[in-house]
Amino acid sequence: xxxxxxxxxxxxxxxxxxxxxxxxxxxxxxxxxxxxxxxxxxxxxxxxxxxxxxxxxxxxxxxxxxxxxxxxxxxxxxxxxxxxxxxxxxxxxxxxxxxxxxxxxxxxxxxxxxxxxxxxxxxxxxxxxxxxxxxxxxxxxxxxxxxxxxxxxxxxxxxxxxxxxxxxxxxxxxxxxxxxxxxxxxxxxxxxxxxxxxxxxxxxxxxxxxxxxxxxxxxxxxxxxxxxxxxxxxxxxxxxxxxxxxxxxxxxxxxxxxxxxxxxxxxxxxxxxxxxxxxxxxxxxxxxxxxxxxxxxxxxxxxxxxxxxxxxxxxxxxxxxxxxxxxxxxxxxxxxxxxxxxxxxxxxxxxxxxxxxxxxxxxxxxxxxxxxxxxxxxxxxxxxxxxxxxxxxxxxxxxxxxxxxxxxxxxxxxxxxxxxxxxx
Ligand code: C6P
Numbered sequence: 001x002x003x004x005x006x007x008x009x010x011x012x013x014x015x016x017x018x019x020x021x022x023x024x025x026x027x028x029x030x031x032x033x034x035x036x037x038x039x040x041x042x043x044x045x046x047x048x049x050x051x052x053x054x055x056x057x058x059x060x061x062x063x064x065x066x067x068x069x070x071x072x073x074x075x076x077x078x079x080x081x082x083x084x085x086x087x088x089x090x091x092x093x094x095x096x097x098x099x100x101x102x103x104x105x106x107x108x109x110x111x112x113x114x115x116x117x118x119x120x121x122x123x124x125x126x127x128x129x130x131x132x133x134x135x136x137x138x139x140x141x142x143x144x145x146x147x148x149x150x151x152x153x154x155x156x157x158x159x160x161x162x163x164x165x166x167x168x169x170x171x172x173x174x175x176x177x178x179x180x181x182x183x184x185x186x187x188x189x190x191x192x193x194x195x196x197x198x199x200x201x202x203x204x205x206x207x208x209x210x211x212x213x214x215x216x217x218x219x220x221x222x223x224x225x226x227x228x229x230x231x232x233x234x235x236x237x238x239x240x241x242x243x244x245x246x247x248x249x250x251x252x253x254x255x256x257x258x259x260x261x262x263x264x265x266x267x268x269x270x271x272x273x274x275x276x277x278x279x280x281x282x283x284x285x286x287x288x289x290x291x292x293x294x295x296x297x298x299x300x301x302x303x304x305x306x307x308x309x310x311x312x313x314x315x316x317x318x319x320x321x322x323x324x325x326x327x328x329x330x331x332x333x334x335x336x337x338x339x340x341x342x343x344x345x346x347x348x349x350x351x352x353x354x355x356x357x358x359x360x361x362x363x364x365x366x367x368x369x370x371x372x373x374x375x376x377x378x379x380x381x382x383x384x385x386x387x388x389x390x391x392x393x394x395x396x397x398x399x400x401x402x403x404x405x406x407x408x409x410x411x412x413x414x415x416x417x418x419x420x421x422x423x424x
Contacts, residue, residue: 022400040371042402044397050243059297069081084298105253109239113234120261121182122153138184168194320349337414370409
């Protein structure tokens, strides 16, 4: 799995290297602050992203001018709030190439979206002996909900293996699909940065009679994602990883599937008629949105989508991939540093690494002293850590407001960590 041996062949390439961020740092108020007296180098974008003024203003405008509960009252503010919420739904649908906004269910985050499918679709359909196909590289959010569904139904989990190159080993995909009812996998790995060939897997899965759920938490914010091209049945992603506020996320599903599924939660907003003993549901997608929704979050998500689309997701992907490659090259020059994930091919701007003789938490602590924010730990991917043979990694993840100086600051800070702990 190791991609770059310490000190190997590492002359930093300046090929297509972004010296400037794709957007002004000044669009993001938090990037103006200092951390421990240093310029903030924010490289924890796979965990969550910073918010531009445009998103903050959209949320503030909603609360200042329009705040009301949606779908309930007939007064002016309520109809404005409802229209803003539903406009956000249409905006999300366009963003992922979905022609019918009824397929867009607002949830809190990717985790809730996957749980909704594992509860509402899977528990009612899986039978003893059925198989759910996952990959060993999944985030816990795309493992644990399926474990719960399997426990409730007697279904089994099967895992696609990962090759030593950090890519899924699809040699035995047809065999692995035997008895499978649903395949659930990430589009891009939050640890390795690998972009998996989801379209190819979806085609094979459909031929084998299985449905496909794509966890787009690390792809929708960074690269073009089109549900028609992917050919998936369900797609999940989080607003906070794409410049929008926390607490808003999306489950997209083929509307016909949503029609067939029972609600995930019961309560206000999702009902048509309530009797003492039973109730009927509203039409989709509202059947899945019980209780007061996060209207401000949806409005902020629409503003974030506008911002990202004005830049262009192809450009964002190319920018991050180039920065990630440069960072890997710089890190490879440092003795004892090992980076993980594919060396080439389609890849997100995520760079996981270890430093021989140092725990990743210690590395991240010294990096923070230098103003460089990275994540360290298992990244909610314990099975993947076992596959890689490590307990934890440090991880730098780039976004559109990062630039070459950020990659250089990362490498300088890693050298500093080695000096601090006197590691040769
Ligand atoms: N990964 C990371 O630092 P939520 O928490 O529901 O917004 O996203 C969950 C999730 C699901 N799938 C993938 C591929 C993810 O990367 C994440 C979130 C963060 O890597 C937080 S653990």
